[in-house]
Amino acid sequence: MSNFAGSNNTELLHASSEYIQYVTVVIGGQLFGLPISQVHDVFVPEKVTRVPLSPPEVEGVLNLRGRIVTAINMRRRLHLPPLDEDQSMMAVGIEYKSESYGLVIDSVGEVLNLPTHEREDNPSNLDWRWAEISGGVHRLEGQLMVILDVDSLLTTLIEPKAA
């Protein structure tokens, strides 16, 4: 990713074609962006079956059109307080190693088309639990968008370090 950005800087003129589309989501008031190529669908998680003994981040499993999807509570993953009971939830469906996962988030926003060369590295003082799954930051007007690195997110959950 960083190599990409580097080469773009040198050919700024042609950089106009180097755009990535992000699906933006809000988690605990913070704007996040997921590369649209990784987003399968957006759905309202219903009838989530709890999985006893599972890691706390796992919200449960649910049936999405005949497929079993593992729902991940992003607020819990980001160590944010849980959503109020009456607030509605949304989920972003992603595929990882041919398995289906759903990231449970607060709400889904618009799709943004952002030039790759504007991406910045994580600020060094970012909470390490966030930095682990963040692929950089985009400065938008009025707010910042954290790029959600879906691969590292799922890797940290599937192969948690022994602790």
Next chain:
Amino acid sequence: MDDLLREFLTETFESLDVVDVELVKFEQEPNNAKILDNIFRLVHTIKGTCGFLGLPRLEAIAHASETLMGKFRDGVPVTPESVSLVLNSIDRIKEILGELEMSNGVEPEGDDQDLIKELERLSLSADAGELGADAAEPEEEAVAEGDDVYQVLERPLRPGEVSLDELERAFREAEVEVDMRVAVSDDDEAEPQVEVKVKASASGEAASGGASVAKDQPAKNNGGQGVSNQSIRVAVDTLEDLMTMVSELVLTRNQLLEIVRRHEDSEFKVPLQRLSNVTAELQEGVMKTRMQPIGNAWQKLPRIVRDLSQELSKPISLEMIGADTELDRQVLELIKDPLTHMIRNSADHGLESPAERVAAGKPEKGVITLSAYHEGGHILIEVRDDGRGLNLAKIKQKALANGITTESELEKMSDQQIQKFIFAAGFSTASAVTNVSGRGVGMDVVRNNVEMIGGSIDVRSQEGRGSSFIIKIPLTLAIVSTLIVESHGDRFAIPQLSVVELVRVQSNSEHRIERIKDRPVLRLRNKLLPLVPLSQLLGFESEDQELDKDNGFIVVMQVGSQRFGVVVDGVFHTEEIVVKPMSSMLRNLTMFSGNTILGDGAVIMIIDPNGVASAMASHASGALVEEVEEKAEEISEKKVDGDAPISMLLFRAGSAEPKAVPLSLVTRLEEFDVSKIERSNGRDLVQYRGTLMPLVYINESAQHKSEGTQPMLVFSDSGRSMGLVVDDIVDIVEDRMKIEVVSERAGILGSAIIKEKATEIIDLGHYLPLAFDDWFMRKEMSNQPTARKLLFVDDSAFFRNMLTPVLKAAGYDVTTCPSAQAAFELLEKGEDYAAIVTDIEMPEINGYQFCESLRGDTRFRHLPIIALSAVVTPQSIQQGRDAGFDDYVAKFDRPGLIASLKDVFTNEMGVAA
């Protein structure tokens, strides 16, 4: 040509497997002409086809073996030597066929003269020894008769594929060729005559007296063609796909049925009923296509037993019962290896040597019986031998030596339970390792394989009388019948296979739950059944919670020889489900074997009976440990120092002594190519995740490796990482860490006994500033100038030593206390603290009590108190919350503790503002 070849390969492999079996049979019954004919015919077919397809190597071997077998037919005695030789040739043929398959139809280069010469030598010696001049005529007769028989027999087998006459002619020529070499030349002329004569009589016999040859043969021909037209070969993949789709169809049907069940008067009811029936039939039909007789998995066994018998010089006979029992081919594939292994075991360990057998009053020949039969929805396979049986004393000894159990546990166990130890990993009672078995990776592998397909294995043995292993496996893996139960408001599916019965619990009936030292048990038909609430297994509630006495069901389950009751809140119905694997994120949960979508569209978790059984076992031993610990506590009330076992990473660095660091402090283990280590500004660095990571050595003398890869422990904190260069990573162990000798040396906290070796516990606090001078300073700067005062209570010196620098580093002014008592004293003295961090497990006054009494005091009602504990379970967290803790943090979750402290302080500020 390609298709033809493929067909040839499949068919020949099948034929060869049959030949294997038949040959072994033949060796035992050398006079059974029928078996010999069968073998002869098969080999002959192979030979003929090879010639037709232009495979000279195969043809030559097949021909030579056929010649030798021809001699057997002529009445030459069958010796083990000659059978071995023929078997070897069969192996060679298989080998060549294998290569043929790989190389797409090109016969591999190679020379088989060794085998062929040997075969010919035996054929010749047979002739020389057995057939004098006077025997020449009977010989011809026999050959001729044989010729005729396979002409009749062969046609139904391979109708219309290869010109029979062609093969026949080839065969006859081959026969003549040998005869020319062997027999006297006069016979050459005599042969046709003899043949004609005998042919007539033989075919007369074959057609049971009256029918003519012409009439007889077409009839058989038609029959054969009919059979071949009725069956086709289908690729396994196609069947698999079909099966998956049918499974999905079953699921959808279940969903529809569920919907209609809710609408009583639906007009869909009747057509749906029909759909349901058709689906059921379809399912059955598809299932049938996947069914294969278990004999297919057994085909290689007679040969293996025969070879073993020779190798071990033990006469062994293998009896196979129920070879036509059918089961799913997927299951069949999976049990092939375990079965082979078990047969080997029985032959090698189970059966005694002939001398021992005779001494024990048994017949010299050992018998291994393999049987299979259906029972309910599963199939039982039994491997039984009449050998020496399992040696209980030896098993006990081994179990103790391996540390699997203790003397006191052993005393309580039944013989059957003790025998089950042979399924434990690394368990082999064979004192000598033979090249047949006894490598210590025996029965546990078998057990794992069997359990993997949802089966179970059991052993019954009587010393001196023999042992029997019983494998119980489901008929098919695709669809499982389950019982849907409820626990704690959630539904779970329990596979019917392991459910024995259901018992309704009622406090006034005979079925009531009683307790022995808090453990629930049930009297069931004059036996005590251990119980465990499902909610407890699944971590919903703690064990001391009272069971609902009037409203519960007990699902009696049997896993292996273990029988126990699982208490559930409700039982719904049974449902056929298609097991879907758990996502990889959840696969480590041993309590579940998978999940599935129910008829109503909800996802349900499928309970793994094996997981429950092992949880029961560890539960019981856990209780034991608890008891022992309680006693220990009574004896010496005081000394409870860092008693909970923790995961430690053992490594070597700088010197030969092992070093350890709590695993939870390590962020990652990495290996870098040495060439990646760069030197800059007088220190070693590597590029790591886009930043430069400084490397730190354990002491001045330590160096990184000069080539290859360099292992290191990466410690990260607040976006900074440091790599501690180590020589090698030894192990990860779970052990109690008790620092015996406190160190004066910088960087070492002290020495502890880990894995029975003195191990240095490194002090991370020493190394972090070596990487970044400002590691701690930076944080201190970021914090408020006036450091907050913190009281840290922990009875373990180790944790006090380890966490104090961490807390100090985070900018707190830390006061430590070895007990709650001391903390009270400090607080009473009027010391003012911004927050308290306390351990839970402490002697005399534990953390909960400490917190509760503080909360009872108005002065400390709002003082932030954080619990620190090695035990983090939902219950303990709840208990902590009830006691009035602001937060509950795992003992080794250093960042968690810092974050938690930050949280309580920001909250406090928020409240203040």
